[in-house]
Amino acid sequence: MYPITTAHYIALSAALLLIGTVGVLTRRNIVIILMSIELILNAVNINLVAFSQALHNLDGQVFAIFVITDAVAEAAVGLGILIALFRNKETVLADEVDLLKW
């Protein structure tokens, strides 16, 4: 049985980051985009916690808590905007909301 090393964590983190990024760029539904953003943030969290454990420094873990809090707030605001948007435009698709251009 191989021990789980930092490299494993980083690989997982990189995988999550990639999945999240691709999700943000390719999915039209804003709910999915928000979920993808959560994936990216979680990839960051894993990175932080992994390095905290490897370097025996708790700063990374504290930082991860902050990021989770931030993610919660971001999800709340994002979903709120999304509901307001749906009430006005009856859509949740990101490519149909393109008014903010020249």
Place this chain on the structure above:
Amino acid sequence: MNFNFLDLIWLIPLFPLCGAVLMLLFGRLLDPQPPSTVALAAGVEHTHDEHTHDEHEHHHHGHPHSHSHEHATGHDHDHDHDHHHHGSPLKVLISLLCPGMVLISFLLSAGAVLQLSSQPGKVKEVIQFTWLAGLRFHLMNGHLATLPFSADWGFLLDPLSAVMILVVTGIGFLIHVYSVGYMAHDTGYYRFFGYLNLFVFFMLMLVLANNYTLLFVGWEGVGLCSYLLIGFYFQKKSAGDAGKKAFIVNRIGDAGFIMGLLLMYSLLGTARFVEVNQKLIGHFHAETAGFGVLSAIAILFFVGATGKSAQFPLYVWLPDAMEGPTPVSALIHAATMVTAGVYMVARSSALFQLAPSASTVVAAVGAFTAILAATIALVQNDIKRVLAYSTISQLGYMFLALGVGAYWVAIFHLFTHAFFKALLFLCSGSVIHALGGEQDMRHMGDLKDKIPITHWTMWVGSVAIAGIPGFAGFFSKDEILWQAYSSPSGSKVLWIIGLVTAGLTAFYMWRLMNMTFYGKSRVKPEVAAHIHESPPSMTVPLVALAAGGVLAGWLGVPKFWTYFPDSFQTFEHWLEPAFASAAIEASRLGEHDASTEWILMAVSVAVAIIGITVARYFYHHKPHVPDTLEKSLRPLHNLLYNKYYVDEVYDFLFVNGLGKGGGRMLGAFDRNVVDGAVNGAGWLTRFSSRISMWWDTWIVDGAVRFGSFTVKLLSYPVCILQTGRVQAYALAVIVGVLLFFGYFVAGK
């Protein structure tokens, strides 16, 4: 009773003013329009909608009196006794109040004059307050006057103004009483009496003023009242026009008067009669050679007098003024207002004494006017017009007397003339009243027995004006002729003109008498049935004035009638203190022997009798003679009948020529020059604005648009990037991150 009338002379004008104010403010309440008038008129206008406007007017004024044709001629007192409506009983109040006010003034005047006669200097000045104060002005020598010019509200009672106030209030009162009867059936009764009282007020201000400025206030005031009363029947266009004519012609004279006044203020620095006379006598010499500033002032004053007193060339308004009611013609346009010019010149006697050339002009204009008006009167057919020209002629006599330096004689003639001319006018009013508004003498005749009181009083008036010995006109007219003949500034030419005028006067007055009262009746049949003598309120003043027309002259019996005591020359002695010339006249007394005077008097009486006889022969015994004469002398008759075409000439020269032609020229000037300048300025503005607009559009806007266009052009590639899709931006961010990442990795 110890009552000092002399201190109360300021009250004399106040009473008529009260009457006027009461009438003009509250008169309508006392004399409301008869309600039937309004109702009828309204009804007429409703039911006769298809009528023309003229017929509306006709019905409107005609119905209440049922004599519409009389309205058309301006005399809407009807003679049908069944038809009398006196309006409100309160109207009696007006009939008592207005003549009463003048009567009070007369009594105050009489009291004051009686007390004045016992005063040594025979001058009483009452100054109440200063109404024009502190006007600084430059004297003629260029220095600023030491004392600022001021005008008092002050009254001066001296022998001259004493005569005037007695004439104004005395005859004014009689005419007020007459008007009560004459105007009884007119609408606007209160208005008439209000104006009449206002006139008396202003006339009294004129003659009682102690300075020229206040005199001028009265002068303009009587002009205003004259205008209002000439236009009393303002529904009639001719009456309104006559009022305007009188007002405008008088303004021409007044312009001269004002210039004279200002010239005099700047020469003497004062306007008070007493001070003016003192300064003139003390500091100036007579301008015997040439024409100086005193002559200029005198001539300008005389221009004012020609306007107010209807002298050539400004007499044209007076005949037209007969459009007013007859009592107005008697009071304003015969007895009082038109003599204001005579009064003013007499008041300025010291000035005219120092300006012989101006006096010569006065005498010449007076004589010319006298004979001019008398010849016109020969052929007129309107009874009032004959009397109007007669008035002009008699005023010419007065100016003749003033011009030759016989000031007291002018005032004497003014005094007697006031009696007999007021009498003649009131009699003519009575005749017109009897005939229901007929003024044309060709439709009169044989009225002698039908209206006997009117006939006899008018007979007295005619005899008086013709100059038959014993009657008032004889004394004054004869004195004028004598003065014209004998005065150093008189001449035989003036005397002959005066004499001829006297003959013409006798002729036209007897023509009037014969056409009106004697011969065959030519009265229209529908009028003939209604002829009736006037009510007592009209005949009593006639009788009183007739008595005056006989007796007034005996105050100035010729001096060479030595068998009369001195008291028969009261008039001259009374006026002696008022005129500076009195001493000069006294000095040359006895230069001519009495026989010359007897001869001249006999000649003038003979001329008067010839005039009367010829008139009686022409118009009574041989009525066809005037017609044949008229036919054989057609051009002359036309000339006289049309009043020498003076009105037409004035129309051509001034009304159409100067007035309308000048108006046209000014209009052309306006259109071409003024409007041209305005339009040119407008065109220039538009032109320059067009240039500026072109600059704006192409240069300024072009620069701005070019700038924005450049920005737009340059921004175009950037715009393409801004798609509005969030994911596109995210992609760009990620690509950017990857690029930096790759760069750093590769760079290591």
